[in-house]
Amino acid sequence: MSKFGVLVMGPAGAGKTTFSNSLIQHLQSTRRSCFYVNLDPAAENFTYQPDLDIRELITLEDVMEELGLGPNGGLIYCFEFLLQNLEFLTEALDPLSEEYLIIFDMPGQIELYTHIPLLPSLTQFLSRQGPLNINLCAAYLLESTFVVDKAKFFAGTLSAMSAMLMLEIPHVNILSKMDQVNDMVSRRELRRFANVDVQLLQKDEEDVAASANPMEKEALMSGGSFNQLNRAVAQLIDDFSMVSFLQLDVSDEDSVAGVLSHIDDAIQYHEAQEPREPKDEHEVNYEES
Numbered sequence: 001m002s003k004f005g006v007l008v009m010g011p012a013g014a015g016k017t018t019f020s021n022s023l024i025q026h027l028q029s030t031r032r033s034c035f036y037v038n039l040d041p042a043a044e045n046f047t048y049q050p051d052l053d054i055r056e057l058i059t060l061e062d063v064m065e066e067l068g069l070g071p072n073g074g075l076i077y078c079f080e081f082l083l084q085n086l087e088f089l090t091e092a093l094d095p096l097s098e099e100y101l102i103i104f105d106m107p108g109q110i111e112l113y114t115h116i117p118l119l120p121s122l123t124q125f126l127s128r129q130g131p132l133n134i135n136l137c138a139a140y141l142l143e144s145t146f147v148v149d150k151a152k153f154f155a156g157t158l159s160a161m162s163a164m165l166m167l168e169i170p171h172v173n174i175l176s177k178m179d180q181v182n183d184m185v186s187r188r189e190l191r192r193f194a195n196v197d198v199q200l201l202q203k204d205e206e207d208v209a210a211s212a213n214p215m216e217k218e219a220l221m222s223g224g225s226f227n228q229l230n231r232a233v234a235q236l237i238d239d240f241s242m243v244s245f246l247q248l249d250v251s252d253e254d255s256v257a258g259v260l261s262h263i264d265d266a267i268q269y270h271e272a273q274e275p276r277e278p279k280d281e282h283e284v285n286y287e288e289s
């Protein structure tokens with residue numbers, strides 16, 4: 001039996017728990033089943049009580065206190081411990097039917113999404129390659145208010161790409177907190193980033209250089225390697241041609257529904273819910289007899 005799930009990921013404070021809550025609320029209001037898993041061993045206050053909570057297995061507070069580790073080392077220890085005790089997940093998730101959307105609310109430490117191989121191991125275990133056979137996608141959140149300029153946008157996009165490459169599961173990238181982007185200029189800028197037009201971003205660099213006065217040109221020359229780096233990063237994003245962002249405003253139910261429909265597509269949720277057509281007459285007779 002297939003299962004369906006989404007890993008809600010992204011840097012600290014990007015809005016993962018708030019998005020998870022709005023998803024749960026929307027799923028409930030549309031009479032869909034969901035199962036909420038908190039995998040953040042440091043999480044505290046919840047609007048919706050998790051159906052499964054890593055803190056029943058291990059908490060960051062205990063680890064820091066008993067092992068004398070800091071918050072990042074402590075988190076890594078917690079995930080290593082989870083990977084040694086995977087029956088904690090299996091027992092709770094195995095009985096779930098394919099109607100459920102399993103929402104995994106992940107921690108925000110960026111290390112988890114870049115170079116430490118703990119998340120790939122966990123993802124393999126949960127995904128179709130592992131015993132739980134979950135059709136899994138990642139929802140990677142970046143805070144829209146942080147990416148209103150190009151440099152931060154590139155940095156955020158690279159972190160999203162790093163997670164994409166590391167986890168090898170379908171990815172939905174999301175600009176969160178759109179309700180906080182009030183002015184029209186920022187909204188226009190963000191729209192440009194949401195559907196990344198790399199040619200345009202590269203052209204911006206050239207336009208800036210062309211219209212610069214002699215003093216500015218000198219400054220640009222001294223920053224030449226940065227410009228080259230920007231162009232190389234823009235080219236990298238273009239080469240992958242898979243980085244685009246959905247815009248999320250959790251205060252707008254249509255926006256939440258729109259993001260959910262991309263997640264559903266990524267995990268092919270609806271295909272599995274449609275009643276299976278009998279192949280031929282013979283099969284009908286056989287099933288009826």
Ligand SMILES: Nc1nc2c(ncn2[C@@H]2O[C@H](COP(=O)(O)OP(=O)(O)OP(=O)(O)O)[C@@H](O)[C@H]2O)c(=O)[nH]1
Binds near residue numbers: 015019107251
């Ligand atoms: N205005 C606005 N505030 C938001 C939104 N999403 C989250 N916030 C606020 O941003 C802060 C962080 O939100 P969380 O949902 O806890 O973020 P998180 O990514 O789960 O945080 P960590 O688990 O600490 O990594 C909270 O104060 C939220 O109220 C949003 O869409 N709009």
